[in-house]
Amino acid sequence: MPTDLSPVDGALADALESERARQRETLSLVASENYASEAVLAAQGSVLTNKYAEGDPGDRYYAGCEHADAVERLARERARDLFGAEHANVQPHSGTQANLAAYQALLDSGDRILSLELRHGGHLSHGQPYTAVDEHFDVVHYGVDPETGRLDYDAVEARAAETDPDLIVSGYSAYPRVVDWERMQAVADEAGAYHVADIAHLTGLVAAGAHPSPVGVADLVTGSTHKTIRAGRGGMVLCAGELADAVDTAVMPGCQGGPLMHNVAGKAAGFAEALTPDFDVYAGQIVENASSLADRLRARGFDLVSGGTDVHFALVDLRDTHPDLTGQAAEAALESVGLVANKQTVPGDHRSATVASGLRIGTPAVTTRGFDAAATERLADTVADVLDAPEDESVATDARETVADLCRSFPIYGDSRVASA
Known part of the structure; x- marks a missing residue:
């Protein structure tokens, strides 16, 4: 069966190809996102x-x-x-x-x-x-x-x-x-x-x-x-x-x-x-990576809700350490360098859910890419650098280079097309 949309719907094919490129060239830190396998696609x-x-x-x-x-x-x-x-x-x-x-x-x-x-x-x-x-x-x-x-x-x-x-x-x-x-x-x-x-x-x-x-x-x-x-x-x-x-x-x-x-x-x-043993290893690595992420962010001076994590994400509370930085602004600063996370309200938050005072940073998708604890710590340092200086273009440039290197080192889907797998 034909799988190339280009001859019949160029506009849709372009949008899907652009999404494939976005997923390939950015790191998803959204805790509710992942990369499905070729078989699932x-x-x-x-x-x-x-x-x-x-x-x-x-x-x-x-x-x-x-x-x-x-x-x-x-x-x-x-x-x-x-x-x-x-x-x-x-x-x-x-x-x-x-x-x-x-x-x-x-x-x-x-x-x-x-x-x-x-x-x-x-x-x-x-x-x-x-x-x-x-x-x-x-x-x-x-x-x-x-x-x-x-x-x-x-x-x-x-x-x-x-x-x-x-x-x-x-x-x-x-x-x-x-x-x-x-x-x-x-x-x-x-x-x-x-x-x-x-x-x-x-x-x-x-x-x-x-x-x-x-x-x-x-x-x-x-x-x-x-x-x-x-x-x-x-x-x-x-x-x-x-x-x-x-x-x-x-x-x-x-x-x-x-x-x-x-x-x-x-x-x-x-x-x-x-149901395979490999998946058990993967799930354990998700948790290990989230713990490494949380530990490194704390070492960089960030407050985390509950002080850490037992699961697949860290929840950053920006109110005391970065009082002028909203979750919305933090999300935008990270996205500008290729790190896709999401703003999140935190307990006692007086900001709306669309602005928020926190940031939820998850490890399921990067673990699917193959991240280990060392790569996750490098990721955490990049997140911290951007959030500490969200308007510093030299920091953003360095962060983009790091993200590009991590994406190359831990690729998804090889040369296949996500849209037509």
Whole structure:
């Protein structure tokens, strides 16, 4: 099949080629981004794009789904094997869709959800204002300890007793420490609430044993499939067999119609890779690199939320050390030299989420490139140099040279085209 778009759509081909070049020539430090393998890209660009497969394997609304069934069964089986789950639904289009399905499976409209506040590391789909979750449920929040930047589980328990939730959400987008799933389950049990653990960011770390697993602890586990696990873009829900029907019905027709079968194929491909010993080594290296990054940034005088990290990113708090530098400005300064990170609110932040006082710097994508601790320390020094002098063009020039050298030393995709893999 032809894979070159140039003869039929030059404008689109140019945009995709430019994106391929951008990925090749910059370093992604966004904690939620990664580089999918050639196999995952091929699966996601496959002829399954053409197939409607509304329903579940063996029970589809449309005819002609026998091969789609085989693909989805592979994805389900591999997810169950990876996470030790009794049931896996791999159809959600995203981690947010997975969360919506989890709430719909367990709650009635108007029930109360207790989740971490966005500025403290929570996620929009945990019920922040103006979201569908906030519209349909009564959402209240807990926070981290403002002094330590860590969860105070006793305080969470007290907040649960105060608010009497029907469901508690654990798992976060910007919390750099190990989550005690058992303690959160105990809080939920004491409150008489369901417990949903969102491992969207931690999926690959959990699969490889580089972070404790909430599977078999929480009532439902949701996650993204394209972040630390590097599979096809989308989401999934893991649960015990007794909740399987409720989850499947909540996904379809509760939250969405036909699954994106090409993405399900990408999930199957990525899950197969995650079942190999090499992936366990990779996940461990993500955490080691994040620790090296955090240690080096601290040595350079930067404050980190919670003082460090146990996971795949460091969360920099600029307020005391760089009070005039916002997260937004820091993000722009780094991007100008080829380092792509993201601004992030920090606990107690008085700036808006679009400006922010922090910066989240992740290691999954650079670890996929092959970074080790030494390369990560060099990266950290470059980040520190730019943030210490964001308007110094000589510093920016040196940083661009370092980024270019790191990109050459740790390439992605060889000479292949990301857009047509």
